[in-house]
Amino acid sequence: MSEEKDDETGRGGPFEQRLKADLQKMVAGTSPALRARIAEIAAVAASAGESSRSRRLHALIPLGGVAALVVVALTLHLVQPQSVAPAKSSPIPPEDVALLLDVDNLDLLEQMEFYLWVDRESGALDAEGATAPKSSRRS
Amino acid sequence: MEASRELQSFLRAVGPRAFRVARLALRHDQDALDALQEAMIKLVRRYGTRPAEEWPPLFYAILRNCVRDQQRGRKSQNTILSWFARLTGAGAKEPGEQELPAAAPGPLQEIESDERLRKLERAIAALPARQQQAFLLRNIEELDVSDTAAAMGCSEGSVKTHYSRAVHALREKLGDL
Numbered sequence: 001m002s003e004e005k006d007d008e009t010g011r012g013g014p015f016e017q018r019l020k021a022d023l024q025k026m027v028a029g030t031s032p033a034l035r036a037r038i039a040e041i042a043a044v045a046a047s048a049g050e051s052s053r054s055r056r057l058h059a060l061i062p063l064g065g066v067a068a069l070v071v072v073a074l075t076l077h078l079v080q081p082q083s084v085a086p087a088k089s090s091p092i093p094p095e096d097v098a099l100l101l102d103v104d105n106l107d108l109l110e111q112m113e114f115y116l117w118v119d120r121e122s123g124a125l126d127a128e129g130a131t132a133p134k135s136s137r138r139s
Numbered sequence: 140m141e142a143s144r145e146l147q148s149f150l151r152a153v154g155p156r157a158f159r160v161a162r163l164a165l166r167h168d169q170d171a172l173d174a175l176q177e178a179m180i181k182l183v184r185r186y187g188t189r190p191a192e193e194w195p196p197l198f199y200a201i202l203r204n205c206v207r208d209q210q211r212g213r214k215s216q217n218t219i220l221s222w223f224a225r226l227t228g229a230g231a232k233e234p235g236e237q238e239l240p241a242a243a244p245g246p247l248q249e250i251e252s253d254e255r256l257r258k259l260e261r262a263i264a265a266l267p268a269r270q271q272q273a274f275l276l277r278n279i280e281e282l283d284v285s286d287t288a289a290a291m292g293c294s295e296g297s298v299k300t301h302y303s304r305a306v307h308a309l310r311e312k313l314g315d316l
Contacts, residue, residue: 015310020278022259023159027279029256030155037172038158042150045179046143 146187149194150179153280157202160275163263164206165213174209178202199276199290207268262312270305273298 012020030038154175161171178201186197263271269291276287277298287302288295 012306016278016306019259019306019309022256023275023278026256026260027156027159030158034158034168034172035155038154038175039151041172041176042147042154042179045150045176045183046147048180048183 143187145191146183146194149191150183153195153198154179156279157198159279160199160272161202161206163260163275164268164271165209166264170209170213174202174205177205177208181205195280195282196286196289199280199282200292203272203290203292258313259309262309265312266305266308269293269297270301270308273301274305274309277302 157178158171158175161174162168165171165174178198181201182194182198185201186194189197263274266274272291273287276282276290277284282290284295284298287298291298291301293301
């Protein structure tokens with residue numbers, strides 16, 4: 001119990017006060033040469049912290065560059081197919097779309113079935129025409 | 140930049156006291172300086188961005204580990220040296236007989252001519268590590284109980300116990316000075 005009393009008072013008794021004073025004397029008695037070494041060590045430590053921080057920053061620059069390149073590459077990869085694909089996969093040529101959207105040619109839309117039939121028929125005639133010469137030569 | 144200057148001035152201020160703490164534990168100037176440098180660099184790199192009021196307990200916690208590493212390194216070095224000495228037949232000391240290197244004579248000793256201070260230094264060096272830490276942190280660095288507990292990695296109750304045991308041991312060794 002008495003062990004704790006010394007510390008609980010905070011100030012300590014006369015014995016502790018003398019010990020403390022002697023310790024302060026000990027610290028004050030550190031030679032100038034040692035003090036200079038200690039100051040040098042403190043400066044080296046502080047600059048080591050600075051250099052490690054800047055080294056970390058320098059290390060981040062190439063990392064940031066690589067990350068930016070990856071982002072650009074990904075963006076190009078994701079955006080390009082969307083802008084190109086409609087042009088490639090569209091079954092209607094652009095001039096036909098313009099023709100269909102022309103307000104003066106509304107009868108074209110109205111008679112779409114007819115034109116589709118003509119288109120089919122002419123295709124069929126072309127196919128027959130391609131085979132006809134052989135049969136005519138036989139006869 | 141401002142934080143860096145603040146940190147450097149903290150290190151310069153704490154240096155001589157921290158050196159004394161390490162020196163009393165290691166009883167060797169160069170070992171104490173090595174431990175001090177390592178602790179300072181670790182503080183700057185790991186905790187340099189923390190608020191300044193947190194630095195003292197953090198720094199002494201790091202220094203405590205650095206001192207312990209130095210002691211371990213020295214112990215294993217002594218073991219290897221004594222094994223080698225036995226192998227070559229030179230010096231017949233057992234590992235247990237190997238003493239820690241005595242205080243290296245240097246500029247410090249030239250200034251510390253006061254016999255009482257040397258007696259005190261020897262008495263503190265002979266304290267168990269935890270008692271020594273509690274005593275030095277409270278009296279040299281003047282940390283309060285809670286900061287001392289943070290630096291030592293123990294409870295405030297333990298700090299009080301270690302501290303009062305240290306004072307009693309010193310009183311027994313030194314008398315009333």
